[in-house]
Amino acid sequence: MITAGVDVGAKYVKIVLLEDGKNVLTRANGIVGFDVGKSAAEVFEKALVNANLKRDQIVQVVATGMGRKAIHKIPPINTGEVVPEVIADAKGTYHLIPTVKTVIDVGAEEGRGVKVDENGRVRDFVINERCAAGAGTFIETMARALEVSVEDMGPLALKSANTIPMNAQCCVFAESEVVTLIHSKVAKEDIAKAIHDAMAGRIASMVLRVGVEKDVALIGGVARNPGFWPPLKRELNTEIVVPEYPEYVGALGAALLAFETEGQK
Amino acid sequence: MSEKTSEFWRWPEYRYTMPNMDWHNAKIITAGVDIGSVGSKATVMLDGELYAYSVMRTGGISEETAIKVTNWALDGTDLKTENLHHVVGTGYGRVNVPFANKTITEIACHARGAHYIYGPSVRTVLDIGGQDCKAIRCDEKGKVVSFLMNDKCAAGTGRGLEVFADLIRVPIEELGKVSLSLTEEPSPVSNTCVIFAKAESLALLRQGWLKEKVAAAYHLAMVDRIIDLLTKVGIERDFVITGGVAKNIGIVSRLERNLGIKPLEPKLDPILAGAIGAALFAKALYEKQIGLR
Numbered sequence: 344m345i346t347a348g349v350d351v352g353a354k355y356v357k358i359v360l361l362e363d364g365k366n367v368l369t370r371a372n373g374i375v376g377f378d379v380g381k382s383a384a385e386v387f388e389k390a391l392v393n394a395n396l397k398r399d400q401i402v403q404v405v406a407t408g409m410g411r412k413a414i415h416k417i418p419p420i421n422t423g424e425v426v427p428e429v430i431a432d433a434k435g436t437y438h439l440i441p442t443v444k445t446v447i448d449v450g451a452e453e454g455r456g457v458k459v460d461e462n463g464r465v466r467d468f469v470i471n472e473r474c475a476a477g478a479g480t481f482i483e484t485m486a487r488a489l490e491v492s493v494e495d496m497g498p499l500a501l502k503s504a505n506t507i508p509m510n511a512q513c514c515v516f517a518e519s520e521v522v523t524l525i526h527s528k529v530a531k532e533d534i535a536k537a538i539h540d541a542m543a544g545r546i547a548s549m550v551l552r553v554g555v556e557k558d559v560a561l562i563g564g565v566a567r568n569p570g571f572w573p574p575l576k577r578e579l580n581t582e583i584v585v586p587e588y589p590e591y592v593g594a595l596g597a598a599l600l601a602f603e604t605e606g607q608k
Numbered sequence: 609m610s611e612k613t614s615e616f617w618r619w620p621e622y623r624y625t626m627p628n629m630d631w632h633n634a635k636i637i638t639a640g641v642d643i644g645s646v647g648s649k650a651t652v653m654l655d656g657e658l659y660a661y662s663v664m665r666t667g668g669i670s671e672e673t674a675i676k677v678t679n680w681a682l683d684g685t686d687l688k689t690e691n692l693h694h695v696v697g698t699g700y701g702r703v704n705v706p707f708a709n710k711t712i713t714e715i716a717c718h719a720r721g722a723h724y725i726y727g728p729s730v731r732t733v734l735d736i737g738g739q740d741c742k743a744i745r746c747d748e749k750g751k752v753v754s755f756l757m758n759d760k761c762a763a764g765t766g767r768g769l770e771v772f773a774d775l776i777r778v779p780i781e782e783l784g785k786v787s788l789s790l791t792e793e794p795s796p797v798s799n800t801c802v803i804f805a806k807a808e809s810l811a812l813l814r815q816g817w818l819k820e821k822v823a824a825a826y827h828l829a830m831v832d833r834i835i836d837l838l839t840k841v842g843i844e845r846d847f848v849i850t851g852g853v854a855k856n857i858g859i860v861s862r863l864e865r866n867l868g869i870k871p872l873e874p875k876l877d878p879i880l881a882g883a884i885g886a887a888l889f890a891k892a893l894y895e896k897q898i899g900l901r
Contacts (some may be wrong), residue, residue: 377814452804474761475803484803514803515762515771516739526668 344605345396346403348597349383349420350431351375351410354479356386356449359594360394360401369393370591374399375459380417387420392432403601405584408455408592409472418507426600429457429468435596437463439586444556447547447575447583448593451479455552467553475514477545479565482496484514484523489531497570501537503532504603509541517541521556535570543574551577560584562592612693617770619780619852623662623680629654631687636894639681639692640886641674642709642717643701646738647823649883650681650887652692656891660685661880668736670704678707694894696886700739715744715755717885722848723750724884726872727839731844734834734863734871735881736853741834743841749787750885753893756841762802764833766853771802772826775809776819784858787823788819794821796828805829827858831866834859838867848872850881 345368350357356375371390391398398419406414406422407430414420427437428448436446437459446457454477458466471477475484484492507529507564511517517538524534561580565571566589575581586592631637634654642649646665652660662681667673674697679690689695689707697705698717702777705711715737722733723746733744739761746752762768773780794817799805809822817825830874853859855878876884 377811453851473800473803497860513761514801515767523668 344602345401346405346598346601346605347387347401347433348594348599348601349404349406349411349414349422350591350594350597351379351383351389351399351408351414352450353453355411355590356383357384357594358390359591360390360396361595361598363603364599364606368396370556370588370594372590378383379413380504382419383410383414386415391419403605405597405601405604408534416541423601424604426597428453429455429465429470430594431593431600432484432562433457433459433463433465433596434599435592435594436562436586438599440560440584441557442558443560445550445599447546447550447561448528448563449479450563452544454478454549456553457554458556469549469552471549476512476517476536477542477549481514481517481542482538482565483592484518485521488518488601489534490523491531491535497508497537497539497568499532500535500570503536505533505536507533507537508538509537511545512541512545537571539568540574543571543578546575547578550591554577555581557581558584560586562586562589564590565589582592615635616773616777617780618665618751620778621662621664623683625685626643626658629657631657631659631685631691635766636685636891637691637693638887638894639678639695639890640717640883640890641678641695641697641705641854642699642714642882642886643670643674643697643704644737644882645700645740647879648699648882650660650677651880651883651887652681652685652687653884653887653891654887657877658880658884661877661883663877663879666701670701671706674701674705681846690767691856691884692794694890694897695828696890696893697821698886710891712886712889714882715742715757715887716752718742718850719746719752719885720750721881721883722850723876724888725850725876725881726848728845729846730848732838732841732847733881734838734847734849735851736764736766736834736849736859737851739764741765741837743838745844747839754841756837758837763800763805764830764837768802768805768826769853769856771806772809772823775806776813776822778819778823781855783823784827784856784860786820787827787858788861789820790818792823793828796832797825798828798829800833812816821889823858827862831859833861834863835866843867843869845869846872848874852879854878
């Protein structure tokens with residue numbers, strides 16, 4: 344039985360096609376454009392082509408992510424059900440890391456902390472969706488100010504051993520602070536490190552509101568940024584596991600939930 | 609397009625000397641230097657009356673700005689920094705005023721300055737600056753009773769307006785007026801965060817919203833946020849607005865409408881409140897020092 348999970352994020356659509364609730368057949372992604380439904384449909388078509396499948400071979404589709412409701416009646420997706428991100432996050436992470444108790448999901452515009460029980464169910468969660476300073480947008484905005492590509496930000500930060508405090512918590516204020524630091528001839532790698540330290544501090548204080556229990560997993564697009572790992576580990580005083588394909592974990596969770604729904608019928 | 613016209617956030621700098629006042633007749637000459645995060649203000653007061661002032665953008669190095677803005681306020685008056693009996697620094701960069709005899713927080717200075725500008729009936733001062741927003745309750749002497757401040761987030765500050773001036777390409781001084789140019793009010797921008805609000809507004813512009821409508825939607829969101837802060841500290845009449853954003857008619861008129869309270873009309877430039885308060889504190893300190901008090 345093949346199921347699909349569609350995660351419509353603020354910036355990217357991620358899709359996982361799953362066989363029998365365990366084998367990932369394919370992963371596909373694409374940028375969310377002006378028309379959310381159209382962007383999601385294009386990624387879905389891409390996933391079908393990748394896996395050499397037809398829509399009617401997919402038994403159930405579950406959608407998650409902030410745009411999950413925008414793709415309800417969009418062919419060929421035709422979502423069966425929608426689930427909130429925290430449930431999909433917990434499901435997907437637990438499947439990959441059965442020992443996980445805390446999931447940290449940092450996307451483009453949101454950050455989440457999810458406490459998971461021994462069965463992979465959500466016990467408690469906390470979300471920041473109101474402030475750009477605790478999301479990928481923060482790094483992106485600062486990358487623009489530093490004139491460095493987003494992908495290079497993490498590796499650049501890792502080159503620095505210096506700690507420079509960033510006073511600004513707000514993304515808008517931090518942008519000016521970065522410009523001031525550049526003008527004061529502070530090395531780019533030191534500024535990049537300060538940016539990651541600040542962001543890790545924001546995420547940590549959010550996650551600490553639900554508490555941190557091992558094992559801790561980091562997922563979402565920002566999990567791919569290695570500059571973010573050391574300060575987050577330090578702030579939370581724990582090891583952190585980053586699964587392969589961290590940005591697809593929500594979509595995987597949705598596909599797993601689709602499989603479970605069908606199994607119960 | 610030239611560099612200058614593309615900087616919609618850049619407001620004009622200015623200075624002024626009161627006519628019919630002569631510093632040679634003054635017993636006590638004091639100055640207040642308010643180094644804000646965006647704008648720096650200097651006032652010179654003769655026996656507690658405003659004589660000269662200047663307003664300019666805060667540069668990268670606060671010490672340099674402090675010297676520049678004070679010299680500019682003194683410009684054309686024949687006064688030298690040495691003639692100033694006492695100087696108080698205030699604002700975000702107050703520790704960087706090299707010639708200040710003392711520093712005092714901007715909260716105290718704004719309350720004291722609002723008392724001077726608007727009179728002793730003032731009980732609530734809303735100061736909206738470049739990077740913060742303060743709601744201050746004060747007594748009949750202009751002394752602070754309580755206050756609340758947002759200096760962590762750009763939403764509800766002048767900085768948010770600067771971002772929007774650039775987004776819709778309208779000079780910052782005209783932004784308030786432009787936001788009032790349509791007869792019907794849209795719903796406010798739904799995101800609080802300026803970064804997200806900007807992205808939301810960009811999508812609205814692409815959907816065909818007029819820039820005037822987007823401006824109105826952002827002003828409304830900002831007013832909601834400011835009212836939250838005011839409500840928390842409690843609002844008592846008379847109510848006044850100070851700081852650079854007090855010049856934005858789009859914010860002031862909507863605050864008046866949504867609060868149902870009319871703010872007092874300023875008799876002087878409301879951006880000067882902090883610097884005036886600082887100069888008045890300088891006078892009191894000097895009087896104490898020479899044994900007059």
